[in-house]
Amino acid sequence: MTPLLYPALHASHAGIWIATPDGEARAVGRGEAIARAADTPMILLNAPLVAARLGYPELSGLDLLELFAFVHPARFAVPTPKGLARAIGLAPPADDAGAAAFLLCATETLLARMEVSDWHEREGAWTSAQSLGRLRWPWAASVNQRIAKPERQERWLFARLPEWEEKAPRSPPRTIHVPPAAAVDRLDELTGHGAEERPGQRAYAEAAAAAFGPRASPDSPAMLLAEAGTGIGKTLGYLAPASLWAREADGAVWVSTFTKALQRQLDREGEKLFPDPRTRRDKMVVRKGRENYLCLLNLEDALQGGFAGRAAILAQLVARWAAYSKDGDMVGGDLPGWLPTLFRRNGSTALTDRRGECVFAGCPHYRKCFIERAARASADAEIVVANHALVMVNAARGREAANRPTRLIFDEGHHLFEAADSMFSTALTGQEAIELRRWIAGPEGNSRGRRRGLAARLSDVASYDDEGGRAINAAAIAAQQLSSDGWLQRLAEGQPFGAIEALLAAVRGTVYARAASEDAGYGLETELVDPDGALVEAAGNAAAALDALHRPLVQLGRRLEAVLTDGPDWLDGQARARIEGAVMSLGWRTETIAGWIALLGRIGGPADPDFVDWLAVDRAEGREYDIGLHRHWLDPTRPLADLVLKPAHGVIVTSATLSNGDWGAAEARSGAHHLPRPPLRFEAPSPFDYAAQAEVLIVTDVKKGDIPSLAGAYASLIGAAGGGALGLFTAIRRLRAVHARIADRLARDGLPLYAQHVDPIDTGTLVDIFRDDPHASLLGTDALRDGVDVPGHSLRLAVMEGVPWSKPTVLHAARKLAQGGSAYEDRAVRARLAQAFGRLIRRADDRGVFVILSSAMPSRLLSAFPPGTPIRRVTLAEAQEHVRSRLSSVTLSGHARPEDVLTGDS
Known part of the structure; x- marks a missing residue:
């Protein structure tokens, strides 16, 4: 076999290294690295990120992530040297200096994988490699040397995909009661014999059972508003009565989320509900909007010349993934989130049905369509995991009316108001009009x-x-x-x-x-x-x-x-x-x-x-x-109540921060106050010892608007914690400015820093990288404040640049005027603070510090934090010492795997 003749290049904020084909590595300057990369093809890991580190956007080479996606489609890997090492069974490099040589070893391991007899993803690889060779994929020559032409015709992609079958319409669910005691018995069955006794979870299951009885009158569902603090275990708390009702009534319970992370968690909880994989595939289905799924007709067009250049290579790798995908979900499913970002002008959005142009049965792939398969599977499932938007779209537009769910659970219920606000709004814009024109005129x-x-x-x-x-x-x-x-x-x-x-x-x-x-x-x-x-x-x-x-x-x-x-x-x-x-x-x-x-x-x-x-x-x-x-x-819960809540028989709206001490506001933001029957309420505080596990520090001497001071504060606090910090910003410009000032300095101390809106990586992958390295830190905006969980030591410090006041928009001003003025604003800020603080303590052994860099933090907002949490106003130097002393005893040996991610308020 011809040996590899390519060098490897690794770049981080700490420096740049090049390893020759014989494995000898040395540090180089940016100018030399750019010159070498321009002259010689190099092995890279995440080429767009390396290009950003070098300041050389035209960088190209042999990206190991593309090779991994070819060899192991639909398989998870954190896109870092350490994460790739774990995914392919190698020892990770000890530091950045060893990463370049590691890339050479990882390359040979992946190429050799294609020669072993038990390579599970062999089917279709030779056919795909031939197509990639014609497209001049940089890895094509090396791959084709390792894959022998199959003796028989390969069953590739469209031939591999199963067809769904039409079934008779499902009968309406039977009318039954779920006694609270039966719900608790089901919970015990799910948690297993000898599980930790969790009184809050058992009380939650008992309360949730009330939503699974017959409703008293039309337009009057049995509705439960449930606030369950972090650590209660609310997911199994509501799945226990839900699964019991679905089995006995032969009906479907729809569990709706706001984030894809919670959908992933619920999908994993299905292993407890249905241990047998085949049964689980039939009984529990994850549903998303059409725009999330690969459109096979769009893919066929791309493979037949609709895409050109790098976009055509992406289409081939997506086709390779599609043959092994669980459900064809391109957004948050088993397609690696980093794959589309490797292609600067990627065409991944053109591979989904984002324009509503589906021809349904007129499509030659209709019987194998991922979207149609998911829709039909959900018609016969017992538990359907969806999102707020899909539930509302189906209700508002009459989709799948024959299978309208009668039992709904809205997890992450604190987002129900904004989901309804988005769903029931109107926007006449240039972009919306041009899409309508394209749909009509072609x-x-x-x-x-x-x-x-x-x-x-x-x-x-x-x-x-x-x-x-x-x-x-x-x-x-x-x-x-x-x-x-x-x-x-x-x-x-x-x-x-x-x-x-x-x-x-x-x-x-x-x-x-x-x-x-x-x-x-x-x-x-x-x-x-x-x-x-x-x-x-x-x-x-x-x-x-x-x-x-x-x-x-x-x-x-x-x-x-x-x-x-x-x-x-x-x-x-x-x-x-x-x-x-x-x-x-x-x-x-x-x-x-x-x-x-x-x-x-x-x-x-x-x-x-x-x-x-x-x-x-x-x-x-x-x-x-x-x-x-x-x-x-002005109040989007009015159409929410009319179109979604009233037709249902039972509804649960739940969150760790649903009320924040104001149940009237919770009823108003969930639509419950528009129903003829008042909702039931349930509340279970978190079992964590916040007095011992957490601390809130309000820093009083960082001048507002002073970017150098703000950057210095972030750098000193992250350094004191040894990484493991989540930095939250309200403005992208300030995030970028702070990152530019401190990333190199922290990296030289062995503390990698990543950032939304800076690093060319999708948000989900950034969180995976952050979670995987307890020395890494991550800067971000609202998307990281809500719904994302990093349990364990990888997140031990949360820093907010200031009080998260609402943006003074026309819409916010109107609602503030109509709903209580400053009290309305304070509720919104407390909710944001509670969600941000909730990222910090996820398990009984977590320890963490929450820092707000604002001397103007009003005392009236401090009720956002759990009772008993120590709150101190300190200088930056004092905060740095607090962080160092509290977190110095944190052991960094254990940290969560990316696939073990929970969600914001589970």
């Missing part, structure tokens, strides 16, 4: 891809039904008034085309005239009050244009329903399913357009007190990326 100009318009998707209907054909043509003509490619440039030049672009131009002018902002780089907004004549006129023209589009789409929907009723000869099962899908998609879009027309009718007319309307120009770092009008419910 490809225009020089656009490429599989995108097809209405005429192409419904050509058989047009040929059968003259009225339907005329409606399709009328819609295509009316869609020309929507924004199109290049609209932002035309608006900047003062040359809008069509009624919608003219409206957006008027919106832009009004926003820039009225909005006040100290920061010229980020978004602007203004209330929709007293619009000028130009905006009123543009709104009237846009409303007329949208009405001209709405009418033929509604007519087309009626004609399609008539076709289904008439049942012509050509309407076989596949055609019927495809038209039913088209009816559903049309219904969604006609509702959207109707909402836009209603919003435009508000301009120049009276305000609707139920809604908050505003105009916005969305910008990032000075660049405009969208413009539009926005409408949100």
Whole structure:
């Protein structure tokens, strides 16, 4: 076998090292590393991250992560030398200096893996390697040397995927009671004999049983609001009565989450509910929105030339993964989160159905579709794990009405309000309008891809039904008034085309005239009050244009329903399913357009007190990326209650921070106050000894807005803790500025620092890296404050740059005025503080310090922290000493595996 002739390059904030093919490694400067990388192909680990470390964005080479994804598709690995070593069974390098030589060893190990007889992912590898060779994948030559041509035809990808089967509709669940004692017995069965006695968990299971009895009257579900502190074990607490009811009633319980991390945890808990893997596959299903799953038709198009260059290589690696994936979930499933980020202009989003263009039964892969398989599996499952958005979409748009769940559990219930706020809002923006135009008109100009318009998707209907054909043509003509490619440039030049672009131009002018902002780089907004004549006129023209589009789409929907009723000869099962899908998609879009027309009718007319309307120009770092009008419910729990809660028979809303001592606010933010029957309440405080395990320090001498002082504070505190710090910011600019000042310094001390919005790595992978190394620290924003858990010693210090006040948006100001003024603001801040503090202590043996770098921290907000937690106002020097003394005894020998992640309030 030809030996490897490539050197290896490793770069971190601590330095840069190159190892020659014989394994000899030496430190080099940035200039030499860039020059060598430009001249010689090098083995790298996470090329985009190495490129960022070098400041050389054009860096390319042989990325070991791509090779790992080829050799072991659908297998987990933390994308660091240490994480890769664990994944392939090698000893990790002792430090950064040894990492370059390790990359050579890891390369040979992965290539050799393809030659062993028990390589489990061999099927399809040779075929895939040939395609990758034609695409000039850097690893192709080395891989093809190691894979022998199979003696028989390979069953690759589409041939490997199983087909789902149609089943008779499921009968409605039987009416039963779940006695509290039975729920506790089921809990004992799940936790196992000899498990630790957890009184709070048993009380939780007893309380949750109340949601699984028959409801008293229509629109009046049995509803439980349950606050269970960290460490109670609420997940099994509600799964015990839920699984008992599902089994006895032959029904499905939908468990809804806000984060993908909790979905992963619930999926693992399924091993306790259903120990047999085959039974678990049938009885417990994870559901997500369509846009999360690989679309096989999009993949086929990419493999057949729809993608070019590096994007085509990504498509081949995704195809390799798809043949071994559990469920085809590309976002939070078993596709490594780091894989798409390796491709700078990655096409992963084009491989999912993000535009709602599915042709359903008209697709040649319909019977193998991951999305359809998940939908059908959930129809027969006992436990369906979904997310808040999907539950609300299904309820609001009538999807899968025959299998509407009657029992709902909203975990991470403190996010229910914002999920409803997003779901039931309206946004008429340039980006939304251009997507609608593409869905109707299909490809225009020089656009490429599989995108097809209405005429192409419904050509058989047009040929059968003259009225339907005329409606399709009328819609295509009316869609020309929507924004199109290049609209932002035309608006900047003062040359809008069509009624919608003219409206957006008027919106832009009004926003820039009225909005006040100290920061010229980020978004602007203004209330929709007293619009000028130009905006009123543009709104009237846009409303007329949208009405001209709405009418033929509604007519087309009626004609399609008539076709289904008439049942012509050509309407076989596949055609019927495809038209039913088209009816559903049309219904969604006609509702959207109707909402836009209603919003435009508000301009120049009276305000609707139920809604908050505003105009916005969305910008990032000075660049405009969208413009539009926005409408949100002042109280989004009203449609939540009407469409989701009232049709259910039993509902549990639960979280570790559901009430924060204010049950009235909990009822208001969950929609319970809109129900005729008041909810039950349950509360179980955390069993942890916060007085001994945690401490809150409020630093009083870091000047607000002083970036050097802020950076120095973070560096000194992280150094005192020896890493293991989660730094939370309210502004991306400050995060980046602090990271730039301290990353190199900390790395030289053996304390790696990672950051959202800086490192070219997805957030989930950043958390995996942070969790895997107890000396690493991570800086981030809101996404790291909620829903992510790093149990054990990898997270022992949490630092907030200041009090997490709400951003002063138009929407926030309206709700603050309507819901109690400063009291409303204080509740929101306390909830953020409680969630942030909740990242720190996850287990009985955890120890940690929570630091707020703000002398202006009001005492009235300190009730956000658990009773008994020591709270001190100190100087930075005193805080540094507190951190060092409290955390110096923390043992760093044990830390959680990435796959053992829990969630924010489990």
